[in-house]
Amino acid sequence: MSGGGNNNVVNRVFYATSYHPIQAGSIDGTDVAPHDNGVRRALLCYNAGLYDPSGDSKAAGDPYCTLFVGRISHLTTEETLREAMSRYGKVKSLRLVRHIVTGASRGYAFVEYETEKEMRRAYEDAHHSFIDGREIIVDYNRQQLMPGWIPRRLGGGLGGRKESGQLRFGGRDRPFRAPLRPIPHEDLKKLGIQLPPEGRYMSRTQIPSPPRRKGSVSHREEANYREKSSVEREKEFEEQRSHVKRERSDHGHRRRSKDREERYRVESRSDREERKERSRGREDRYGDDKEQVSDSKRSNRGEEERSRKLHKHRRSHHHRRRSSSRDIQQESHDLEGFIT
Secondary structure (H helix, E strand, O other): OOOOOOOOOOOOEEOOOOOOHHHHOOOOOOOOOOOOHHHHHHHHHHHHOOOOHHHOOOOOOOHHHEEEEEOOOOOOOHHHHHHHHHHHOOEEEEEEEEOOOOOOEEEEEEEEEOOHHHHHHHHHHOOOOEEOOEEOEEEEOHHHHOOOOOOHHHOOOOEOOOOOOOOEOOOOOOOEEOOOOOOOHHHHHHHOOOOOOOOOOEOOOOOOOOOOOOOOHHHHHHHHHHHOOHHHHHHHHHHHHHHHHHHHHHHHHHHHHHHHHHHHHHHHHHHHHHHHHHHHHHHHHHHHHHHHHHHHHHHHHHHHHHHHHHHHHHHHHHHHHHHHHHHHHHHHHHHHHHHO
16 A cells, blocks of 8 residues: 555554654655754764663663653643543653753653553543643653654654644654655665555544553464464354354353243242132132021021920920919819818
8 A cells, every 4th residue: 555646545644663764754754855954863863873762761660651741831740740640540650851950841751650551541541631731642652662763852753843844753643644645665765764654554533552562462462363374364263253153042042041931930920829819719709608608507596596495485385374274173173172
């Protein structure tokens, strides 16, 4: 993918993975000659090897856990900066760069986090945030991690605010634009200028990833993936797809079983409720029948009692009548004897 006639890359940008002064001074990475004095000084240092990134004694700490924070307000102190950057993780160390004579802030700092994960979180979220009313930029530690790096004080660096001149491209804040003309690969090779990273175009909304530690999990996975042949990758893809299908099938089976169990529980509950209703209705019905039977029994006993009393009364009355007739006969017999 080369040249500017490609319509699918004309609105895209790309980022530098290693540093070259002439390329960094070009808007699209296609320049073959320096266009300002700063690029000339940086090119001299680059060719002569005058800058040693590991020679800075103050650049201590793990570079893979360290962030560069730029465009800081000159009124911002270490405490304010630490408080602001602690929102993204635990800050292990912080160095606000100051003027060697006056001690005034130079407007940039290096913040080291406890873990690389925290550094990457701050790399993604802290960019273009505000500290003391000033919009800051955040980038990884290019001084120690970008091959061929030349700092700004020697004419290098990336980015810049001045639209009139001495702008540097290829960084996160000011990436390369899509080439406006075909890239002169042969001329760049003759001059020893690194070729632009073709085929790595990105949209402006995408976040370029900082370099990872060699031997990390991501590096090993990427290397293993590149070593695999297309047949192996296709086979692995088929295995992953079949595994996903099995998981989905098992999930569907578990879901159907769960639905059946839930339906059985609901039906069992409804059956139990129905049985309770039936038994309650039966008890009510049997209760009414029992009450009717008991009422009939009580009425029968009452009738028997009344008939018994009536029969007894009749017998006693008959007995009294017989007794009174016998008394009358006796009295009449006694009277007849007395008269005679």
